[in-house]
Amino acid sequence: MMNRQNSFAFIGGMGIQLVFTPDVVDYINSLTTSAQSIRSSGANIDFYGGIEFPIVESWGIKLEHSYTFSSYTVPGKFGGTYDFFYSVQSPSLILQRIIPGNGYFVKIGAGGGYHFGL
Numbered sequence: 001m002m003n004r005q006n007s008f009a010f011i012g013g014m015g016i017q018l019v020f021t022p023d024v025v026d027y028i029n030s031l032t033t034s035a036q037s038i039r040s041s042g043a044n045i046d047f048y049g050g051i052e053f054p055i056v057e058s059w060g061i062k063l064e065h066s067y068t069f070s071s072y073t074v075p076g077k078f079g080g081t082y083d084f085f086y087s088v089q090s091p092s093l094i095l096q097r098i099i100p101g102n103g104y105f106v107k108i109g110a111g112g113g114y115h116f117g118l
Contacts, residue, residue: 012049017068019044028084032074044070052096060098062109066090090115 018041025040032038050064069087076082092113099106 007054009052010050011052011062011064013047015046015048017044017046018042019068019070021070024084024086028072028074028082031082032077038072038074042070044068054098058098060096060107062094062096062111064092064094064113066092086117088115088117 020041022040025038028038046066046068048064048066050062052060052062054060067087067089069085071083071085073081073083090113092111094109094111096107096109099108
């Protein structure tokens with residue numbers, strides 16, 4: 001049986017996030033013609049990264065940061081176009097119980113964070 005040790009790890013990736021943003025979409029739809037309204041749900045691209053490090057043999061901490069964004073281009077009521085862009089950043093801290101196996105780790109964790117938009 002291969003016994004692995006809990007060690008430092010860097011993580012990163014990209015994904016798709018399903019979002020529901022009725023307040024943002026209502027504002028954008030108020031500035032455009034009714035025939036060109038946009039939906040309040042959709043998919044955003046999401047980038048994330050973080051670092052995991054051990055605190056004792058079977059416990060670790062993960063610091064993670066996620067960045068998601070979306071943009072809209074809609075025709076204005078009085079001509080021209082409006083370009084809208086928003087982004088959300090979400091840092092988090094997670095405490096993990098790490099159970100090593102034969103060539104793998106099982107990680108069970110809980111934590112918290114917050115999000116802020118720009």
